[in-house]
Amino acid sequence: MEKRFSLFFMVTLFLLQFIQLCGAAVDYIRPSARQLSFRAHNGSDSEPQQVHISLAGKDYMRVSWITTDKQVKSIVEYGKSPGIYESSATGESTSYKYFFYSSDEIHHVKIGPLDPSTTYYYRCGGAGSEFSFLTPPSTFPIEFAIVGDLGQTEWTKSTLDHVGAMDYDVFLLPGDLSYADTQQPLWDSFGRLVEPYASTRPWMVTEGNHEIEAFPIINYPRRFKAYNARWLMPYQESGSKSNLYYSFDVAGTHVIMLGSYTDFDSESDQYMWLQADLANVDRQKTPWVVVLLHAPWYNSNQAHKGEGESMRQAMEEVLYKARVDVVFAGHVHAYERFTRVFDNNADPCGPVYITIGDGGNREGLAMKFVNPSPSISVHREPSFGHGRLRMHNNTHAQWSWHRNNETDAVTADELWLESLSSSTLCNQVEMPSKSLKDEL
Numbered sequence: 001m002e003k004r005f006s007l008f009f010m011v012t013l014f015l016l017q018f019i020q021l022c023g024a025a026v027d028y029i030r031p032s033a034r035q036l037s038f039r040a041h042n043g044s045d046s047e048p049q050q051v052h053i054s055l056a057g058k059d060y061m062r063v064s065w066i067t068t069d070k071q072v073k074s075i076v077e078y079g080k081s082p083g084i085y086e087s088s089a090t091g092e093s094t095s096y097k098y099f100f101y102s103s104d105e106i107h108h109v110k111i112g113p114l115d116p117s118t119t120y121y122y123r124c125g126g127a128g129s130e131f132s133f134l135t136p137p138s139t140f141p142i143e144f145a146i147v148g149d150l151g152q153t154e155w156t157k158s159t160l161d162h163v164g165a166m167d168y169d170v171f172l173l174p175g176d177l178s179y180a181d182t183q184q185p186l187w188d189s190f191g192r193l194v195e196p197y198a199s200t201r202p203w204m205v206t207e208g209n210h211e212i213e214a215f216p217i218i219n220y221p222r223r224f225k226a227y228n229a230r231w232l233m234p235y236q237e238s239g240s241k242s243n244l245y246y247s248f249d250v251a252g253t254h255v256i257m258l259g260s261y262t263d264f265d266s267e268s269d270q271y272m273w274l275q276a277d278l279a280n281v282d283r284q285k286t287p288w289v290v291v292l293l294h295a296p297w298y299n300s301n302q303a304h305k306g307e308g309e310s311m312r313q314a315m316e317e318v319l320y321k322a323r324v325d326v327v328f329a330g331h332v333h334a335y336e337r338f339t340r341v342f343d344n345n346a347d348p349c350g351p352v353y354i355t356i357g358d359g360g361n362r363e364g365l366a367m368k369f370v371n372p373s374p375s376i377s378v379h380r381e382p383s384f385g386h387g388r389l390r391m392h393n394n395t396h397a398q399w400s401w402h403r404n405n406e407t408d409a410v411t412a413d414e415l416w417l418e419s420l421s422s423s424t425l426c427n428q429v430e431m432p433s434k435s436l437k438d439e440l
């Protein structure tokens, strides 16, 4: 009986991964896969590992880490000088089971209030190594590093090396983190790989298809089990009912993380939440509004063609009316930048759409683009790399995409953006119904 179940489990696993890895595009052939680079834990059972931090409401940071020893307390001690911890906070821990896998203890502790632009030194669980992080600034300028579809290959390592070579304030990841794809120890390996970066700057992520880890054939009841337990984001702090979509403010920028793999139709909780969230944005306080999601709404690559279309049809007008400045996506393993767009046409009051799914996943690059290139697609290239968005002030920001070369990150695309909140044209026109867009 047990043998038959194991066989069933393995066949199901294979089928699920096959479906996930193929995606919906039938005319795209992926390059050969690259080896995963597994990272083991060499410390004691009580030593904190996989430490990462995330913004958790105004002036607060959430510190997350894992211990094999379930007796370790969920406590973080912290202060502004190395080894001197004037403050401490206690949080909670959780764990989860995934078939025969039982996770170690996952701790989440909120600390603060913290000062902006300040280095804090901290220790998790009352013992172990000291870490440090820099809090984001309270005002401009602020710089985001943005990478999608990260994975854990040597390509990933190259991307992270390049990201870490230049300073930044907040890391944004529009989905597909570990590529564990139901093999739970790979979540732990991923946590160890990113710890040097994710323990020093806040990592804000949203989910991709590789986070789902569902078993539709036997109706495994919970999707996103590992993702939600390990990568807790400030959804409660932003009035969301789900860890799969949330928002936060940082230094004049309102960042919205949407979920491509949860309901998004006009009756859905996500849609209602998005409308309420955008209605509450004060463009005097946060002149910039940036959205991240996984499956791109605009994409001229043959890979994953049309997969974001139903979400675009449901939500595009909401973002357009709110004058969202930029929408980042992942999923397609290449770089592509579109001009300002609304409803498939160039529109000076629409967001700039950028696909940045080129972090270093194990599936390789999406090499084939549709030809001829659509007129709204400005720059497209299948290379691994990362992006940087630097908000200089209320009105101007600089976007750059850096291709991974052997030793250096090379700036391969660059753009200056003017915020739509400062645009006389876009603020004067009372928008937005699709029938009025041609009058812009």
Ligand SMILES: [Fe+2]
Pocket (backbone or CB within 6 Å): 149, 175, 176, 208, 209, 210, 294, 330, 331, 332
């Ligand atoms: Fe994906």
